[in-house]
Amino acid sequence: MNVCSGWCFTHNLSCHENGRIIIGWCPNAFNVDIKAVNSQFIHCWVQPKTGAAGFDCTFVYGFNDQQSRSHLWSGLKQIHQGRVGAWLVLGDFNAISLSDDRIGGIVRRSELTPMLDCMNECQLSDIKATGRYYTWSNKQEGDHRVLSRIDRVLANQMWMDKYDSAEAHILPEGDFDHTPMLVCVYPDVSLKKPFRFYNYWCHYDELLVIVRKEWEMHVSGCVMYRVVQKLRNIKIAIRRMRNKGWTDAEIAVNSARSKMVAVQNAMHENPRDISYCNAEKEAQATYKQAQKMLNSMLQQQAKLKWLKCGDENSKVFYQALKARRRHNRIHAIHDMEGNWLTKKIQVE
Template sequence: MLKERGVDVVLIQETKRRTLEVTLIKSIWPFDKMDYMGVDADGRAGGLLCIWHPDRFKVVDCCGSRNFIILSSISGQSFECSMVNVYAPNDVGKRRQLWESLKNLKISYPNPWCMGGDFNEIRFLSERKGCSRRDRGMNDFNELIDQLNLVDLPMKGRRFTWCNAQDGKRWSRIDRLLLEMKSSWEVQLQLGWAGFRLMRKLASLKVSLRRWNVEVFGHVEAELKNAEEDLHVLDLVAEERALSETEANSRREVRGLVWNLHRRKESLWHQKSRMLWAKCGDKNTRFFFSI
C-alpha cells in the first residue's frame, strides 16, 4: 500500500519494542532508499518510529523524547516543514506537560507543522463511546490545537480509531492528523518591482482568505455544533436524575468549551465585519440584517 500510494514519510506509534532492528524497519518500508529515527519503548509500552524516503524528504534537524519526534525537513523541491510524531501518555498530567513542551518547541521549529499520532485524548464528548472517563484533559488538548493554529483533518468513513478488543463496547477517536495553517502572507516569495510584488501578494492573500473562511470559520461552526450537542445530551440526563461526579465534571468542561467557541465565533464575525465595512461601507449593516 505504501508503494502504491507513493508515501514519502511514515509515522508509527506504539512499536512496543525496546530495540528497533533494521530488518524489521525494512520489512515495513517498500523502497530501496530509507532513513529512519526511532524512540525505544519503555518495557512493552510506547515506542515511536519515523521512516522516510531521503530523496523526497530531506531532514535538516530533529529532536525527540519518549513521547514525540520532530523532523525539520525540506519536502519536495523547496517546501520547508516539520513532521511531528506523537504518542501521548495516558496520564492527564503528563499529557499536559507534553502539550507545554510542544508549544515551547514551536519557537525552535517555526516552519509549518504536520503533527500526527496517538494523542490519547478526545476533543469532543462525541468522540468517545462507552467510556466512563470522558472529559479529563479535553480543554488542554483543544487549547494546544488553537495556540499552534492547527486544523484537525476529518476522518473518512469511520468515527473512532480505538476499540477495546475485550468487549468491543468502548470506542474513542484518539488518533488524528493536525496541520498548521501558515500565514500566506509570510510564506509568499515574489520577485519583481515593489508594486508588482504587492499586487501578487494581495492576490495570494485573497485566495487564502477565501480558504480561511471555509476551513477555519466553518471549522469553528462544526466544533461549536458538536460541543452544543454534547452539552444538550448531558442537560437531558440532568433533567432526569442527578449527575454523577464524572458527568458533572463533563458538563462543566463542555460548558466552558461552548463558551470559548462562542467567543471565537464572535471574534471571527468581528473580523468579517471589519473586512466588509472596508469593502462595502454602510452595506455592512445590510449584511448583518440578512443573517
Template structure:
C-alpha cells in the first residue's frame, strides 16, 4: 500500500494493523517519510524482498498452500513525470530478470495510460502518458481482468472535478498462465481520494470463525438483565463451578442475539458504507451530475459518523479482549 507515514512511526503503525504480520517498507530509500509498506501473513506466504527504490518494491511471493510462486512489484510513482522516468527505467531492468516468471505490477502509477482514462480527455497524450505507455510495452504487461470503478482517483471537488484512472494492476502472459482466474477489483474510494485496488487470486483460504467474546457494552442494553436472570434461574445439576460454567455457556446465544439486535454498530457502518459505495459508483458513471455530488457529501458525513461510533465501540471491546 502507498503511504506518507514518517519513517520513525512505521513500526507503531504496523503494530496497529495486523500485528502478527511482517511489515517491511522502503523508508531507507525515501528522502521524506515512507512511501510504500508491504505486509503479509507468514502463515500463508513466504515473501522475499528482491530490491526497492523510493517508487517501487520488488518481491517474490511463495504461497505455502500449493508452493506457487509469484513476483510482485508494488508501485507508488512520483508526481512529476521527469522523476517517474527513474521508475520506468527500474521496471525495464527488473523485466530482464523476470523472463518467463509470473509477474504482476500494481499500485499508483500517477499517470493515465490511455486517453479514456481521464474524464477530461484530450486528443493527444501527454509526455508522462507517452513515457508510461513506452514502459508498459517494453516490459510486456497489460491490464488484467477487472471490475468496479473505472476512475480510480479524484480531486473530490464539486467545481472543477477531476476523475482519472492512475491505479492499475498489470500482469505478464506468464502470470495469466499460472493464475488464469486472477482478477482485479477497484472499490469505491469513500473518504480517500484513491480507489483501493485488490488482486484476487484462486485458492484463498477462508477466515476461521471468531470465538465468542463478551462486550460489556451490552450491560446497558435493554433486555440484558432479563436474559441474565432467566439463565441464572435455570436449574443445573452438578457441582457449583460446573453450574456456573454451564450457565455462562447458556448465555452465549442470547448475548449474541442481543448484540446483533440492539448493540451491533457494525450494521450501521454497513448501511452507511453501502449508501456511499452506491453513490460513488453512480458518480463514477456520471461525474457531472450535481445531485449526486450533493448526495455524496451527505453520505460521506454519515459514513464517517458511523465509523466513529464503531471505533468507540471497538475500544470498549478491546478492553475485554
C-alpha cells in the first residue's frame, strides 16, 4: 500500500506485469483492509468512518479471452463461499450475461454461461443503474462498430438492503472507449461555494460595464451600508455572468461537450445507425480543442496556490523555496574590463 498526498493506494502489480488494477481511497473517510489480490481482482473490506455499515468489496478487471476468465469466476465463487454479509462487486468483467448486451458482434450461448453461473451461485445481481446501457465501444466505423455492456456493478441482497438508495451512474464516455462508472451510496450534500474574483475577468470589457451599472444604482441608507450593498450587487451580477460561461474558453468547452454528449446519446438510442460515427469523431475533436483552450486559461490560475500557501510555514512554501534556489545560481562575475572576479556563486 502506498500513501500519496493524504490518499492511500494499492494495486495488483505483484500478480501481473502490467498492474491492471489500482484502488485509491481517502483514509479520513474509509478504512480499507485488503483481503485477496490476484491478476483479475482485488478483494477488500471497506468500513466507512461515518459509522455506516461496512461491506466486502471486489474490484474486477477480467482478462480478454474467455478461457483465462475462468480463474475470475472460480475466484469470485471462492470468495462467496468463505464470507457472509454485504458484498459489492464492480469493474470491467470483459464478459456479457445477455445476448442484448452486445450489438455488432456474434453472441454465443457458451459466452454467456460462465458469468450467469457465477452470478447465480454468488447470488449477485445488478444494482440500479442510470445513464448509458452499453459501456464499451471499439470506436470502429460502419459494420465493424461493436457496442458491449461489459462494465457492471453487482451486489448481493444484503448490500442492497443496507444501501437501498445506491445507484450506479454510467457516465458519458467522452473520447474514451469505456464509460466511467460512479456508484453513489450516500445522499449528495450541496455546499454553497464562496465567491472568488478571478483576475482574468479584468480582460473583458463587460466587467467595467457591470461594475459601473451596479455602482451607479441608487441605494438608500448610511454610507457604509450603500458601499456594502453595491459591492453585493456587483458580486451577484458577476456571478450571473460567470454561470452563463463568461470566458470564451468556458463557452467553447460547455458548448462542445453538450454537442458531443448529444451525439453520443443519439448513437446509444440508435446503436445500429452508423451515420453517428463521423459525427461523434468530429464532436470529440472539437471538444478536445476546447479543452486545450480552457487548460491554457487555467494555467494562469496556477499562482493561486502560491498566493494561498506561500506565506504560510508549510511544506508547499519550502518546496517552492528549494526549487527557486536550484535555479537562482550565478556561475561567474567579471568587471567592466572583462576580468573574472569569482565563479559558481549560489544565491541564498
